[in-house]
Structure formats: C-alpha cells, structure tokens
Amino acid sequence: MKTIALEHDKAKSVFNDKYVWSLLVFSLSVRIYLSFFTYVIKNDSVVFIQNAKYFASGDFSSALGHDYHPLYSLIMATLYKGVPDMELSGTIISVLFGTLTVIVFYLIGKSVFDRKVAFVSSVILAFHPYAVRFSAEIISESTYFFFFISAFGLGYFAITKRRFLLFSLTGICSAFAYLTRPEGIGIIIIVVSFCALKGCTRIRVLWGEKLISILILIISFLVFSMPYLVYIKKETGDWRLTKKKDLSHMVGVEAGTRGQNSHISPEKDDAKQWKLSRELTERAASGMTGYPLHLNSILHITKKYIDTFHTVLFIFFIIGVVNWSRVRKEQLFGLYTVTITVFYLFILYRLSITHLTSSGDVFVYPSRRHLMPLVIPAVFCVGIGIYKAGMWTHEKFHNCSFIVGFKELLESTWSVQLIVLLVVISVLLPKTLKPQGFDKIGIKEAGQWVKEHSHKPFPSILSTFARNAYYAGGKHVQMETINNVLVSAQTKKVDYMLLTYEEYIVIEKAILRPIKDKKMVLAYKYPEETPLAKHSVLLYEVLH
Numbered sequence: 220m221k222t223i224a225l226e227h228d229k230a231k232s233v234f235n236d237k238y239v240w241s242l243l244v245f246s247l248s249v250r251i252y253l254s255f256f257t258y259v260i261k262n263d264s265v266v267f268i269q270n271a272k273y274f275a276s277g278d279f280s281s282a283l284g285h286d287y288h289p290l291y292s293l294i295m296a297t298l299y300k301g302v303p304d305m306e307l308s309g310t311i312i313s314v315l316f317g318t319l320t321v322i323v324f325y326l327i328g329k330s331v332f333d334r335k336v337a338f339v340s341s342v343i344l345a346f347h348p349y350a351v352r353f354s355a356e357i358i359s360e361s362t363y364f365f366f367f368i369s370a371f372g373l374g375y376f377a378i379t380k381r382r383f384l385l386f387s388l389t390g391i392c393s394a395f396a397y398l399t400r401p402e403g404i405g406i407i408i409i410v411v412s413f414c415a416l417k418g419c420t421r422i423r424v425l426w427g428e429k430l431i432s433i434l435i436l437i438i439s440f441l442v443f444s445m446p447y448l449v450y451i452k453k454e455t456g457d458w459r460l461t462k463k464k465d466l467s468h469m470v471g472v473e474a475g476t477r478g479q480n481s482h483i484s485p486e487k488d489d490a491k492q493w494k495l496s497r498e499l500t501e502r503a504a505s506g507m508t509g510y511p512l513h514l515n516s517i518l519h520i521t522k523k524y525i526d527t528f529h530t531v532l533f534i535f536f537i538i539g540v541v542n543w544s545r546v547r548k549e550q551l552f553g554l555y556t557v558t559i560t561v562f563y564l565f566i567l568y569r570l571s572i573t574h575l576t577s578s579g580d581v582f583v584y585p586s587r588r589h590l591m592p593l594v595i596p597a598v599f600c601v602g603i604g605i606y607k608a609g610m611w612t613h614e615k616f617h618n619c620s621f622i623v624g625f626k627e628l629l630e631s632t633w634s635v636q637l638i639v640l641l642v643v644i645s646v647l648l649p650k651t652l653k654p655q656g657f658d659k660i661g662i663k664e665a666g667q668w669v670k671e672h673s674h675k676p677f678p679s680i681l682s683t684f685a686r687n688a689y690y691a692g693g694k695h696v697q698m699e700t701i702n703n704v705l706v707s708a709q710t711k712k713v714d715y716m717l718l719t720y721e722e723y724i725v726i727e728k729a730i731l732r733p734i735k736d737k738k739m740v741l742a743y744k745y746p747e748e749t750p751l752a753k754h755s756v757l758l759y760e761v762l763h
Contacts, residue, residue, distance in 0.1 A: 233326070238338045242325055246318040246345040249651065253355040254310050259656035259663045263287075264357035265685045265695075268305050271295035275305075283450055286462045290398035291359035309357035317354025317361035320368055320595070321345045327372035328599055331552050335633065339640055340602025347598070348650040349527055349591050355655070359399050360588055366396035367403060367592050374410035375555050377432070378417055386410075386432045390439025397444050401461035402563065407440055409559050417551075516571045519582045520564060520590075527587045528594050531646050532601050535608065539600030542607045556596045563593055605643060609636025661745035661756030665717055666690025668743045668758065673714065681708050681761075682717035691715075701725045705733055708761050715742065720755040730759075738762055 233239055260268075266287055273282035274289075274296035282296075283289055291312070298308040321344050328337030344350055353360035370392035377385035389410055396403025411433050441448075451459050525533050543553055567585040574584040613635040662684050669678055669691035678693040681704065688695035696713050698704055701722050708716045716739065723730075733739050743758040744751075751757075 236334075238334055238341075239322060239325065242321050242338070242341050242345055243318065245342060246321040247314070249346060249351055250314045250317050250354045253351055253652060253655065254314055256652075256654040257355050257656055258654065259659040260306065260357050260686055260689070262685045264309065265689045267292050267295065267309060267357060267359065268689070271299060271305055271309070275299050283447075284454075287359070288398050288400055288461065289447065290395060291362045294362065306357060310355070313354050313356060313358065313361045316365040317350065320350070320354075320361060320365045323365065323369050323372065324595065324598070327368070327375075328602070330372075330376070331549055332599070332603075335636070336599075336602050336606050339605050339636065340599050342640060342644065343532065343601050343605070343647075344595060344598050346644050346647050346651050347532075347594075348529065348647060348653075349587055350595070351651050352655060353588065353591065358588075360591065363396060363399040363403065364592060364595060366392050366399060367406065368595055370396055370403070370406040371559065371596060374406055374413075375552060377436075378410065378413045378555070379551065381428065381432070383432060383435050386414075386436045387439040390436045390441075391443060394440045394443035397440075397460075398447060401463070402566065404440075404444075404460060405562060405566075406559070407436065409555075409562060410436060413555060413558075512572055516568055516582065520567055520571060520585065523585065523587070524564075524590050524593070527590045528597070529647065529650075531643065532598075535601045535604030535643070536597060538604035538607055539602065540604075542603055543600060556599075560593050560596065605639055606636055609633075609639045612639060658754050661719075661754060662687050662717070663690050664745045665743055665756050665758045669693065669715055672742075675714060678714040679712075680715045680717055681711065681713040683719075683722070684717065687717050698722075705729060708759075709733075709738065709763075712763060713761055716759045716761055718757045718759070720751055720753055720757075723751070723755075723757055 266285060270282045270285055270287065270289065270292035273279070274293050282292060294312050295305065295308045298312060299305055302308045302311065321341050324344055325337050325341035328340050331337075350361075350364070353364070370389055373385055373389040373392055376382075377389050390407070393403060393406045393410075396406065414429055414432055414436070448458070448460075451462055455462060528536065543549065567589055570584040571582045574582070610632055613632045616635075663686070666680075666687045667690050669680065670693075673691070673693070675693075678691060679696050680688045680691055680693055681696045681698055682688070683698045685695045685697075693714075696707075696711055698707065702725075704716065704718075704722075704726065707713075718726075730739075734741070739759045739761045741757060742760040745756045745758075749755075
C-alpha cells in the first residue's frame with residue numbers, strides 16, 4: 220500500500236477557509252433540525268434546568284448543592300437573561316457547543332494532518348448520530364465535548380510546540396471541562412505526563428522549561444477550578460473532585476475495598492455507596508469478583524464502544540489505524556490519543572465492575588454519554604480510512620472501460636473521496652435524524668394533563684420519571700420499587716401516581732383493590748382512545 224500523501228496547503232485564516240463554513244452549515248443545520256424533533260427532555264435535563272433557575276435568581280447555594288457540576292447550568296442561566304425560556308436556552312447552548320466542537324475538531328486535524336483529511340473526519344463528526352443527538356438535548360454533553368476536545372488539542376500542541384501560552388490555555392479548557400463533568404481533569408494528568416517524558420534524554424537541558432510548563436498548566440487549571448474545589452471541601456469535609464465520588468471511587472479502588480468489608484455502616488456512607496458496598500459483598504460471596512467478572516466488563520465496554528462508534532464507521536476506523544501506522548509524522552499524536560483513550564477506558568472499566576446489579580449479570584456503566592468523548596478523537600482514523608478508501612477506489616476504477624460516462628467525475632481523487640464520504644453519510648443519516656423521545660411522549664402528555672386539570676398549585680407525583688413532575692409544574696416523588704408502589708402512594712400522601720405499561724403489567728391485579736376501595740382512580744391514559752400497548756402511560760389520582 221502506498222503511504223497517504225499529506226498536503227501542505229498555505230495557512231489560511233479560519234474565516235477564509237471554505238471548509239470551516241461548510242462544516243458550520245452542516246453541523247448547525249442537522250443539530251437545529253433534530254432539536255425540533257426531540258419531543259421529551261431527559262430526566263437529567265430537569266436537574267440542569269432547576270439549577271439554572273437557581274443561578275438566574277441568585278441562589279448560588281442551591282444551584283451548587285446538587286451533585287452535578289455547575290458550568291452548563293451557569294451558562295444556561297446567563298443566556299436566560301436574554302432568552303427568557305430556560306428550555307430554549309439549554310437547547311441553544313447544546314446546539315452551539317455541539318457545532319463548535321466540530322469546528323475545533325477540524326482545526327486540530329488541519330494542523331496535524333491536512334485540510335482534506337481534517338474535513339472528511341469533521342464531516343463524519345458533524346453527522347455522527349450520538350454527537351448530533353447529545354447536541355440537541357438539554358444536557359451537558361456537548362458543552363463537555365467542546366472543552367474536552369479543545370483541551371485535548373491544545374494539550375498536544377503545547378507538548379509539541381513547547382509554548383507557555385498553550386499550556387495555559389490547556390489548563391483553562393481542562394478547568395472548564397472539569398466544571399462541566401468531573402472526568403475533565405484527566406487531560407491535565409495526561410499532558411503533565413507527556414510533558415515530563417517527552418525529550419527525557421535532554422532532561423538536564425529542558426528540566427527548567429518542563430517544570431515551568433507544568434506549573435503554568437496546573438495553576439491555570441486551579442485558577443478557574445479552585446473555587447468549586449473549595450466549595451466541595453467545605454460541603455464534604457474532604458478534598459474531592461466531585462460531590463458524587465472522590466478520586467478513589469472514580470477509579471473503583473475504594474469502592475472495591477469497601478465492598479469486601481461487611482463492617483461498614485450506612486451512617487458513615489450515603490445510601491448510594493452503602494447499596495454499592497452491599498452489592499459488591501454479595502458478588503464476592505457468590506464468586507462474581509473473579510476473572511469472569513473482569514473479562515465480561517471488558518467485553519461489555521468494548522461492545523458498547525463499537526456500538527457508540529457505529530459499526531460502519533468502525534470498519535473505516537480499522538482501515539485508518541492500519542494506514543496511520545505508515546505516517547511517521549503523526550506517530551506522537553497517535554500515541555497521545557491512544558494514551559488518553561486507554562486512561563479513560565480504564566476508569567470506565569473500574570466503574571463498570573463497581574456499578575453492577577446484585578445479580579451480577581447487568582452492567583450499569585458506562586453509557587454512550589461516557590464513551591462518546593473517546594469516540595471523537597478516534598474519528599480522525601475514520602477520516603483517514605475514508606480518505607484511503609477514496610484513493611483506492613480512484614486507482615481501481617479510473618481506467619475502467621465500463622464507466623466511461625463517469626470518466627470526468629472520476630478524474631479527480633478528491634471527487635471520488637467525497638463520493639465515498641457521501642455514501643457513508645447516507646448510511647448514518649437515518650439514525651442521525653431519527654426523532655428522539657417520541658416513545659416517551661406519554662410522560663409529557665400526562666404531566667401537562669395534571670398541570671391543566673389539577674386544582675393544587677404544586678401537585679406531587681409518584682413516578683420513576685422526574686420529567687413528569689416537571690411538565691406538571693409539581694413535585695416529583697421517586698418510585699423506589701414497583702412492588703410496594705401502592706403502599707408508597709398512600710404513605711407518602713402523593714396526589715398522583717404515574718405508571719408505564721411495563722410497570723402496570725406487574726401490579727395489574729393488585730391495583731384493582733385500591734380502585735375498588737376508592738383510594739385511587741384512573742385520571743388519564745395515553746393514548747386515550749387506543750388499548751394499552753408498549754408506550755402507554757397511566758396516571759392515577761390518589762384519593763386521601
């Protein structure tokens with residue numbers, strides 16, 4: 220195979236780069252389109268919206284009180300001052316940062332490879348189903364993607380160009396990534412390691428420069444992140460990266476240790492950690508902590524990663540990896556990317572084996588939201604794979620006598636590469652443009668029904684979905700288990716109880732008794748006129 224020929228175009232201003240404008244149009248259009256066809260917000264969206272309302276009203280104590288990191292909600296609250304609709308503000312921010320992620324990704328690729336390879340890779344990212352989906356929802360993912368990829372690129376250029384300004388910018392972007400999601404701090408660890416190890420044979424000459432670079436990186440990070448770290452210290456009494464877990468919990472070390480000790484009391488741990496410890500103890504007793512557990516965890520993460528990547532794209536990823544190894548100039552960038560990917564995959568691996576159901580057969584970690592940041596850097600390999608596939612196609616069919624009518628079109632290698640790219644995009648589009656949340660629309664409709672028909676100003680709703688209470692303008696009461704839901708509805712004195720079809724089937728016979736005793740009544744069913752089906756939702760009014 221021939222080595223991929225990398226072009227060295229003259230440097231152009233970002234605003235004069237036609238590829239930037241094309242990517243801007245592609246990315247923005249598809250994200251705006253999907254935002255109009257995302258019917259129901261996520262449960263996490265309720266938390267972000269509520270925290271943004273706290274920020275907007277100046278109640279910083281309540282806004283910071285939640286475990287979720289504050290930056291996304293803070294930006295929402297800032298935009299809310301000009302756009303007086305919190306849902307719209309959250310969507311605009313997600314769409315904006317999702318689009319900017321594609322642009323930053325292109326600029327990184329343009330500097331490492333060339334404009335055409337970067338453009339092909341960025342188009343793939345612009346249309347990637349999950350990159351688009353997360354950019355159309357009111358969640359922090361696209362904001363995190365932007366700062367994570369910015370820190371990723373700036374960190375690499377800081378290491379290779381050895382400029383103090385780049386180290387400072389890397390620290391700032393890492394801080395913003397951390398303030399969006401706790402794992403954003405990982406870039407700092409990788410960049411510090413590469414800075415210390417690169418050119419270690421000349422350590423006597425460069426030690427001063429390396430030390431200053433690392434100090435600038437860390438100080439820049441702490442300038443923006445320290446206020447939140449101090450707040451966490453004040454709230455928890457310990458130096459932690461997040462209110463959810465300290466660093467040992469994130470990598471699964473302390474959780475694994477606690478899980479093997481039965482003397483831990485729930486008074487010393489929160490309910491979540493106590494439950495986790497109990498489940499780990501059960502698995503240890505049943506022999507589920509051995510080799511099969513670790514192997515199944517690795518296989519689970521690998522399968523989830525490929526599924527998040529998309530099977531077709533993963534094929535081109537393999538082609539890109541094979542051909543990347545032939546490009547000497549980008550070996551350091553490849554090593555840098557692999558190191559970051561392996562580092563985060565190890566953390567996810569530890570989390571997966573410490574967040575396992577007590578039955579030991581279902582992994583709750585990681586989700587696509589955790590894996591997507593690791594897919595984005597790997598999309599460069601997909602771009603190289605498509606670029607190489609276009610070159611191979613051009614070589615094979617350029618002189619083919621059977622396609623005389625397309626002779627002129629196939630004259631240019633770049634034209635063939637764009638055709639291959641269009642074919643790949645056409646495969647992605649159905650999943651990319653698929654409407655989101657349509658199967659959950661009953662939850663929204665039931666909430667809106669409560670808002671219109673309830674005589675109480677702040678009705679309480681027992682359900683597994685916080686968004687139902689959000690649409691109702693009421694209070695959410697979490698349904699712990701479906702088996703004791705009828706008892707909970709009475710003891711917690713809720714106004715309504717929401718059941719999905721799957722939940723209703725479990726207690727179908729049991730619910731007849733309280734209805735007969737006039738303790739509750741079916742107030743609303745979605746869809747109203749059709750028989751119960753998979754996406755049906757039933758809303759019961761609880762009579763006290």
